[in-house]
Each structure stands twice: as C-alpha cells, then as structure tokens.
Amino acid sequence: MMADKAPRAGQTRRKTAIQKNNEAKILDAALDEFSITGFRGSTIDNIASAAGMSKPNLLYYYTGKEHIYTTLLDQLIHLWTDPLEEISAEGDPIEELRDYIHLKLEISRTHPRESRLLANEIIQGAHFVGEALAGYPTDLLKAKVTIIQQWVDEGRIAKIDPIHLIFAIWSTTQHYANFDSQVRTILGTKGDGHYEDAFKTLEAIFLDGLRVK
Amino acid sequence: MMADKAPRAGQTRRKTAIQKNNEAKILDAALDEFSITGFRGSTIDNIASAAGMSKPNLLYYYTGKEHIYTTLLDQLIHLWTDPLEEISAEGDPIEELRDYIHLKLEISRTHPRESRLLANEIIQGAHFVGEALAGYPTDLLKAKVTIIQQWVDEGRIAKIDPIHLIFAIWSTTQHYANFDSQVRTILGTKGDGHYEDAFKTLEAIFLDGLRVK
Amino acid sequence: MMADKAPRAGQTRRKTAIQKNNEAKILDAALDEFSITGFRGSTIDNIASAAGMSKPNLLYYYTGKEHIYTTLLDQLIHLWTDPLEEISAEGDPIEELRDYIHLKLEISRTHPRESRLLANEIIQGAHFVGEALAGYPTDLLKAKVTIIQQWVDEGRIAKIDPIHLIFAIWSTTQHYANFDSQVRTILGTKGDGHYEDAFKTLEAIFLDGLRVK
Amino acid sequence: MMADKAPRAGQTRRKTAIQKNNEAKILDAALDEFSITGFRGSTIDNIASAAGMSKPNLLYYYTGKEHIYTTLLDQLIHLWTDPLEEISAEGDPIEELRDYIHLKLEISRTHPRESRLLANEIIQGAHFVGEALAGYPTDLLKAKVTIIQQWVDEGRIAKIDPIHLIFAIWSTTQHYANFDSQVRTILGTKGDGHYEDAFKTLEAIFLDGLRVK
DNA sequence: TATGAATGAGAATTCATTCAT
DNA sequence: GATGAATGAATTCTCATTCAT
Incomplete structure (x- = not known):
C-alpha cells in the first residue's frame, strides 16, 4: 500500500521519457486550443484528443485545466x-x-x-x-x-x-x-x-x- | 390579428419604450461580459442578471447568446x-x-x-x-x-x-x-x-x- | 368592480360573433397541430400564431393547452x-x-x-x-x-x-x-x-x- | 494512444460487457417511453432513470435523444x-x-x-x-x-x-x-x-x- | 500508466402560464 | 377583447473531474 503519487508535471521526481513526451504533447495541444479559444472556451476533451490520449490520462499528468494553463x-x-x-x-x-x-x-x-x-x-x-x-x-x-x-x-x-x-x-x-x-x-x-x-x-x-x- | 411573436431586436416593428430600454440594458451588460470573457466564456445568466432581468425575459428580446453577440x-x-x-x-x-x-x-x-x-x-x-x-x-x-x-x-x-x-x-x-x-x-x-x-x-x-x- | 370573467369557451353565456369565430379558429389551428405532433409535442405558441392571434388572447378563450385539447x-x-x-x-x-x-x-x-x-x-x-x-x-x-x-x-x-x-x-x-x-x-x-x-x-x-x- | 471519446453506440469498436448491458437497458427504457409518449413527449430524464443511470451517463452511450430514437x-x-x-x-x-x-x-x-x-x-x-x-x-x-x-x-x-x-x-x-x-x-x-x-x-x-x- | 465508466454542476433554450394595461 | 412583458419550471446537452480497474 505504498502511496503511489502521480508524477504531476512540475514535481521534482526524475521523469521518464514517456512522461516528458506526454507532457510535451499535452502542452502543445493545449497551446493550440487555449491560444484560439481562451481559457473558458477550451475543453479538456479537445486538448486530450488533440494530444492523442484519454482525458483521465491527461489528468494524470496535470491536475486540471488550470494547471495546464498556468504551466x-x-x-x-x-x-x-x-x-x-x-x-x-x-x-x-x-x-x-x-x-x-x-x-x-x-x-x-x-x-x-x-x-x-x-x-x-x-x-x-x-x-x-x-x-x-x-x-x-x-x-x-x-x-x-x-x-x-x-x-x-x-x-x-x-x-x-x-x-x-x-x-x-x-x-x-x-x-x-x-x-x-x-x-x-x-x-x-x-x-x-x-x-x-x-x-x-x-x-x-x-x-x-x-x-x- | 398579429401573432404574438417576441419583438426580437432587429426586427422592423416599431419598438416600445420598454423594448428600447431593455434592449439597451441587455447590450450594455453583454458588452461588459463579452468584452472580458469572450463569447464562449460568457453566460446568458450573467448578462441577464447584470441587465437586471430574468433569463427568459432576456431571451424574449434576443433569440439567443449569438444574437446578442452579433448585434x-x-x-x-x-x-x-x-x-x-x-x-x-x-x-x-x-x-x-x-x-x-x-x-x-x-x-x-x-x-x-x-x-x-x-x-x-x-x-x-x-x-x-x-x-x-x-x-x-x-x-x-x-x-x-x-x-x-x-x-x-x-x-x-x-x-x-x-x-x-x-x-x-x-x-x-x-x-x-x-x-x-x-x-x-x-x-x-x-x-x-x-x-x-x-x-x-x-x-x-x-x-x-x-x-x- | 363587477367580476368580468372571461368568456371561457364552453360556458353558457351567449357568445358574440367574434367569440365564435375566434374559438373556431383556435380549434382549427389546434387540430392541425395536435393531430400531427400530439399533445406533448404541440405548443400553444404555434397554435396561437396559426390561429392568427396572440398567445394571451388565445388563453382568453381557453384556460390552457389541456382545455383546447379536451374540447x-x-x-x-x-x-x-x-x-x-x-x-x-x-x-x-x-x-x-x-x-x-x-x-x-x-x-x-x-x-x-x-x-x-x-x-x-x-x-x-x-x-x-x-x-x-x-x-x-x-x-x-x-x-x-x-x-x-x-x-x-x-x-x-x-x-x-x-x-x-x-x-x-x-x-x-x-x-x-x-x-x-x-x-x-x-x-x-x-x-x-x-x-x-x-x-x-x-x-x-x-x-x-x-x-x- | 486512442482518444477517450465516448463509446457512442453504433460505432465499430468492440464493446465491453458493461457497454452492451447499458445500451440494452437504455434502448429498453427508451422503447417504453417513446412508444407511449412519442418523440417530442419523451424526456431523456425519464429514460435515464428508467434505465437506472444518470442522464450524463446515458449521453455517454448515445449522443442525444434523437440518436436513441433512430437506433x-x-x-x-x-x-x-x-x-x-x-x-x-x-x-x-x-x-x-x-x-x-x-x-x-x-x-x-x-x-x-x-x-x-x-x-x-x-x-x-x-x-x-x-x-x-x-x-x-x-x-x-x-x-x-x-x-x-x-x-x-x-x-x-x-x-x-x-x-x-x-x-x-x-x-x-x-x-x-x-x-x-x-x-x-x-x-x-x-x-x-x-x-x-x-x-x-x-x-x-x-x-x-x-x-x- | 492508462482507460472505461460515471456524475454533479452548469448552460442554453423552450414553454405554459400570468400580469399589467 | 387584445397584447406587450415577464417568469418558473422544465429539458437538452456540456464539461471538469472522479472512480475503479
């Protein structure tokens, strides 16, 4: 029952290649979305599918919409x-x-x-x-x-x-x-x-x- | 004999004082809202309450969010x-x-x-x-x-x-x-x-x- | 301050020509609407405008949607x-x-x-x-x-x-x-x-x- | 790598047991409802609760009322x-x-x-x-x-x-x-x-x- | 890591009906 | 008789987030 904290982007633990890659894909997709539709007008759904991953998986890397945005x-x-x-x-x-x-x-x-x-x-x-x-x-x-x-x-x-x-x-x-x-x-x-x-x-x-x- | 359709702003029918006043209040409130949060980020709810009227009453004057925005x-x-x-x-x-x-x-x-x-x-x-x-x-x-x-x-x-x-x-x-x-x-x-x-x-x-x- | 009850269709008071005419127009329009879209699918709005009168005026003759329907x-x-x-x-x-x-x-x-x-x-x-x-x-x-x-x-x-x-x-x-x-x-x-x-x-x-x- | 889009009934992706079961429950409840009240008279609310699930969950399986109906x-x-x-x-x-x-x-x-x-x-x-x-x-x-x-x-x-x-x-x-x-x-x-x-x-x-x- | 499943809180819009004139 | 104005109660659908696996 070890606490298996998610690697939440921004934390100090060393990142695997997959992590780095996925975080980069998320940020890139989010930039596309946020830069056009703004914070309120953007949806996690769109970002996730543009990043080629599932919504829960995206939220495994970032705690929420705001986290991605502020990052x-x-x-x-x-x-x-x-x-x-x-x-x-x-x-x-x-x-x-x-x-x-x-x-x-x-x-x-x-x-x-x-x-x-x-x-x-x-x-x-x-x-x-x-x-x-x-x-x-x-x-x-x-x-x-x-x-x-x-x-x-x-x-x-x-x-x-x-x-x-x-x-x-x-x-x-x-x-x-x-x-x-x-x-x-x-x-x-x-x-x-x-x-x-x-x-x-x-x-x-x-x-x-x-x-x- | 005329049908009781809403006076939908922009139509040619002569407007009553109440209509003019309410349409102006709506547009003013909407300008406040839209200019800051953009189209997607704005809500009819906020606009209506800022304009001092109920949502359905706002929709009595404008067919919808888009109508206000494009106006x-x-x-x-x-x-x-x-x-x-x-x-x-x-x-x-x-x-x-x-x-x-x-x-x-x-x-x-x-x-x-x-x-x-x-x-x-x-x-x-x-x-x-x-x-x-x-x-x-x-x-x-x-x-x-x-x-x-x-x-x-x-x-x-x-x-x-x-x-x-x-x-x-x-x-x-x-x-x-x-x-x-x-x-x-x-x-x-x-x-x-x-x-x-x-x-x-x-x-x-x-x-x-x-x-x- | 005489009670000036509406002439509500179906009541016994003698009807004027306008009343009869309007009631007939309403029923005809309602028949069009109800027979195609059913009770729940029909709207008073449509019936009123098909009957060439305002919604409140229609409701002056019939107490409500159900009244027209049952009539x-x-x-x-x-x-x-x-x-x-x-x-x-x-x-x-x-x-x-x-x-x-x-x-x-x-x-x-x-x-x-x-x-x-x-x-x-x-x-x-x-x-x-x-x-x-x-x-x-x-x-x-x-x-x-x-x-x-x-x-x-x-x-x-x-x-x-x-x-x-x-x-x-x-x-x-x-x-x-x-x-x-x-x-x-x-x-x-x-x-x-x-x-x-x-x-x-x-x-x-x-x-x-x-x-x- | 797949996007997390809803499994939307009718798509080709292989269905899980839960999906099949839920889709069947929805269709059964919808048949009860639609066959009596017709399309317009039926509500997603009723169908969802008759199917024993929340409205958003129902909409996770079918894109909307019409989707269920045409299915x-x-x-x-x-x-x-x-x-x-x-x-x-x-x-x-x-x-x-x-x-x-x-x-x-x-x-x-x-x-x-x-x-x-x-x-x-x-x-x-x-x-x-x-x-x-x-x-x-x-x-x-x-x-x-x-x-x-x-x-x-x-x-x-x-x-x-x-x-x-x-x-x-x-x-x-x-x-x-x-x-x-x-x-x-x-x-x-x-x-x-x-x-x-x-x-x-x-x-x-x-x-x-x-x-x- | 990753995803299928689920949901509460909104948000837009509709509609029967009422009120005031 | 007739209409402009107003609204509470739905109703459809969206979305960020959580849960379970």
Missing part, C-alpha cells in the same frame, strides 16, 4: 523577457531599439500561439498571469525603462516616454501574431513573407517617422 | 470605420495621419469595451465578425491605402507600406484598450490621464521617429 | 359514434355492415385530422379521452355488438366475434387517415382518389373474403 | 419486413396469406411497444423513419405486391387490389398493439388471450368474408 503561461514569460534582456545600455540606442523590434517581431513570427495566448489572458483581465508577471519581469522592465530614459536625457534619442515607446513596440510587433487572422485576410497571404515588409515599415517609422525631412 | 459586433464596426473615413486625400498627409491616430486613440479611451470585444473576436479567429468586415470596411480600407500610397509616391511622406502603417496605428492605439489591465498595472494608474502621454509619444514616433536629426 | 376530443366523439348509430337491427346485415364500412371510410377521408388526433390520444394511453368514451359510446358499442351477435346467432352472417369484427372495420378504415403519410408514400398519390380503391377492396374482403368459391 | 427505429424495421419476406410465390395463396396474418398478429402480441413506436412515428409524419423505409422495405413490398397480383390474375384468390389488401392486414393486426389500451378497456382483459379470438375472426373474415354462402 503554459509560466513557460511563456521568457518569450516576453528574453528580447527585453537584450537591450543594453552600452550599445548604440538606435541599434539596440531596432534589434529589439526585430527580435519581438521574430517572436511573433515563430511563436504566434504563445503571443495569442498571452493576449487572450491579458485582455480577459490577466487573472492567472498576474503573479507570474509581478516579480522579475517587472523589475526587468523598470531597468530597461531607466536605460531608455537615460538615452532620452542624454539626447541620444528623441524625447519620448520610454514606457509608451515600449508599449508601441509591443503592440506593433505582437499585432502580427495576435490578429493573424485579420492580417491574413487583409493581405490575402498564407506564409509569413509579410513579416519582412512589416519589419521594414516598423523600422522606418520607429527610426525616422513619417515626416519627410 | 454588438454589428454596432461596433462603425467605431472602426468612422475614424478611417476621416482620412482625406485633400488634407495635409501629416495632419491627416496625426488626426487619425488621435481619433483612434480617443475611441480606445472612450470605448475600451468595444475594442476589447473586437480584439477577443479576432484573436479567436473572427468567426462571427467575418462577414461584417467583408463588404464596406474592406473597400474603405483599400481606398485609404490607395490615398496613403499616393502620398508616398508623391514623396509627401516617408517610404512605408501603407497597410503596415495602418496596422501600426491600429495596434498602438488599440493597445491601450485591449491590454488595459496590463497598462494600468505597469503604470499604476486608475483614470485615463495616461492617454495624453500615450498620444504625445505616438505622435512623436509616428511623425519623426526616434532618431535624432 | 377537441369532446367534439370528436360523435365522429366515432355517428356511423355506429346507423347500424340498424332491422336492416339487412350485409347491407348494414357495408354501409358502416363505407361511412367510416368517408369519415377518414373527410376528417383525417380528427382521426389522427384520436389515434395519437389512444396510442399514448387515452389519458384524456378515457372518461369521454366511458358513458354513452360504450353503451352504444355494446348495443351494436348485441345486434351483430344476433345476426351471427341467426346464421345471417358468418360466425365471427362481433367486437373483433368492429375492431377490424375500425382499423382498416381509419388506417387511411392515421397512416396517411405512409399510404401516400407507397401509393405515390396526392388527392383522395385512392379511397375508392380502398373501399372496393375492403368491401370485397369483408363481404366475401379472399377464397375463391 | 430504435432502425432495429425495428426488420419486425416489419420479416413477416413480409415469408410470403412465397410457390406456396398456396390462401395458406400464405393466412400465415402472414398470423405472423403479423404474433408480432403485435410479442412486440406491442415496437408497433406503437412505429405507429406514433408514422402518424406524426414519419420524419425520422423516412429513409429507413426507403430502400429495401419498399422493394420488398413491391415484390410481394407483384406476387399477390399474380395470384389475382390467375384466379387463385378473389379480385382485390393487393396493396389495399396488405394495408388491411397491417391495420387489423397492428390494431391490437397500437390501440392496446382501448382494446383492453373494451374487452376488459389483462393478458393476451384475446389474440386468439382476434385471429379466428380475422381468419374468417379475410378468407371467407361475412356473407353466408
């Missing part, structure tokens, strides 16, 4: 923070910001589902992601805002509010992932070739603006 | 098209675009719920809004793209791709409505005073860019 | 008893029975909805029609059974069980009304021309049987 | 076609038809619920049974009509219209199942002893008619 959100944060970390006070401000825009756009191109998942979560009030964003990400953001503000103060970039600049970069780059369906409808495109045009335009706008000198 | 979406489109219509080929390009940014940002400030509703809908694949966006809005967008392209060709604004410029304006301005909860958390603000800072920064970026000349 | 059933019984009454002990047995078959078949042809209504009611256990059939109709049936038994005893018709003969006549003649949809599908017919063939065959069978003498 | 109808058709198949061109016409009457009456005695279910369905317009009756049963009926017509043409049975003869056999034999409640009220009987009297009378009528030679 995804946790794994997501670094997609948000990684590009931000790249902004260096030592570099050339314009180069740094251009690179940041490019990195963010690349994330949108390569990880659209994650971006949509987060967008869904935040639009709906950020009930689950709240604490995950509270610690390090917030500190990181503050640090980078300070750097940008420094650049502004030193006259190395135009006089803008750093946080609103960051909002602008976030929104413009994530737009291509979040509103993918609309973008594709308007552009009539299928692949991701439009990301190059997008970057050229964003680069032009952010660096030099619309006004002709 | 809201239909009434929404003009918030999206109205500012676009203002862009005039005759005006000064820079003025026109600055005004457009300002108008869009004002819409976000005054109608955040509507913006979020649409964002939710589009992120989730635009299943209901599809046809509503198909006709006039698409034609309107094409017309404005043509105008902007003309400005580019005439060298009156920088060489950018008009459609990606419009995407950038949409995303940056709607960001303040769609991701309101995140914006407020980061800014630590309650009212809508931050919209002014937002506009200044967006104006600076879009018109002159970050690079110092 | 119809009550008015129906005579379609069942009238032909039976025609069977006369004085007549020629064969003539009497042929006439009865013919009369019953005519009722099916001219009143198919009523026949179906009753069939529905009896198949479903005759919960409402029970008492209506208890008194006079039962006595009448017994009387006619006695007459037929007399004919059998006198050797004027073949040795059959009168009640089963009557069942046979009922079932064969009502079949054309009750299972109208199936009959028409099989015969591929639209009008009521097939009733003549039906009568010829029934006459042949009931009077002389299949065996060739 | 019953499908399983029913053979009760209708089997006796018809027995009619053989090679046999003695009178014997064949007497046997057919007897078989049909036996079906009514042993399967009254099935007969009533079909009657209910056809009276109400045969919305679900339509296609089930379209193929083989129709062809079978035509074949038998041809055989009977041949007998008529050869002078081996009386000159009757075969299809109306079949209608007469159907209606008289099914009457005892369909209108069971009325039959029992009139006869004041409980068991099924009256089926013997019924057969004697039907045999007498169909074979030799009422007229005394």
